[in-house]
Amino acid sequence: MSQVDYAAMSDPELKQYFLEHREDEVAFQAYLQRRRRRSSGVIAKVGDPDFDLKIEAAIRQKLQKALG
Template identity: 55%
Template sequence: MSDRELRQHFLQHRDDKIALRAYLDRLSDRPHKVITTVDDPDFDAKIQAAVWRQMQAADNNDEAEV
């Protein structure tokens, strides 16, 4: 089951504790990239750029599924 399918399953079956645990385990197993630190003078710009990249990636994924 893909991450997206597991997420959808949990959203439809919110009482399924095993599905929730599996989904959270998958999320915690992913590598976490540090975008910036609080004291970085370019904090806002880096956060905005990261959000923009995620939005672009989501748009690209949506186009690939059509």
């Protein structure tokens, strides 16, 4: 069996590969690692007096980043 280069795969390709090869533990770990890297930290906690402002600021920041 040839060595699979997970790093060369895009996120959607890696996800599809894992879904088609569920027995591949290394692919699963590579997928989880990418998911953890993408996840963002806590923006605000429930009960925070500035909750709405922090959420709105995070949304604006993501939109600006997406629009370049």
